[in-house]
Amino acid sequence: MTAEGYKALDDELKRLKTAERPAVIAAISEARAHGDLSENAEYHAAKDRQGWIEGQIAEIEDRMARAQVIDVSRLSGAQIKFGATVSIIDEDTEEEARYQIVGEHEADVKQGRVSITSPLARAVIGKESGDVVEVTTPGGTKAYEITKVEWV
Numbered sequence: 001m002t003a004e005g006y007k008a009l010d011d012e013l014k015r016l017k018t019a020e021r022p023a024v025i026a027a028i029s030e031a032r033a034h035g036d037l038s039e040n041a042e043y044h045a046a047k048d049r050q051g052w053i054e055g056q057i058a059e060i061e062d063r064m065a066r067a068q069v070i071d072v073s074r075l076s077g078a079q080i081k082f083g084a085t086v087s088i089i090d091e092d093t094e095e096e097a098r099y100q101i102v103g104e105h106e107a108d109v110k111q112g113r114v115s116i117t118s119p120l121a122r123a124v125i126g127k128e129s130g131d132v133v134e135v136t137t138p139g140g141t142k143a144y145e146i147t148k149v150e151w152v
Contacts, residue, residue, distance in 0.1 A: 001068070001070070001102070001106055002072055002106060003070070005102060005103055006064065013057065013060045013064070016057050016060070021053055024046055024049050024053055028046045031043035070083055073151070076151050077149075079126060079149075080101070080124045080125055080127050081101075081125060082101055082116055082125075084151060085099070085149075085151070086124055086146060086150075087146070087147045088145065088146055088147060089144065090144055091132070096147075097112075099114045100114070101115075101124075102114070103116060120135050123144075128146065128149065129147060129148055132145050
């Protein structure tokens with residue numbers, strides 16, 4: 001994963017531990033004060049929320065422990081690999097797009113970040129500016145020309 005992706009995970013982990021966890025503990029305490037727990041919907045909802053938060057914390061901690069962080073600013077070269085920002089043009093529509101190739105958990109197409117396991121990323125890995133790649137999409141096969149490779 002990128003250093004930026006690692007920082008985002010770390011920020012989310014801190015938020016869960018310092019804000020969400022104490023809030024749900026307070027909600028459980030308040031619900032307990034209302035009496036009979038067997039029919040207390042607030043208590044059961046708070047316990048469910050606590051389970052979800054603890055699951056998220058465990059998942060993020062595991063992901064961070066196994067992460068291989070790559071500092072994209074130290075990478076360079078003409079060949080596309082993990083961390084590269086690639087500019088492409090759809091050969092049919094002439095539509096331009098720009099994507100950074102990132103880890104699975106960092107991917108967000110709206111922000112221009114595609115997963116290394118996505119069909120587009122797999123097609124462009126190892127290619128260079130000027131190459132044309134074919135990508136199989138749900139709408140059929142599309143051809144893209146790689147116009148630029150950047151290391152931002």
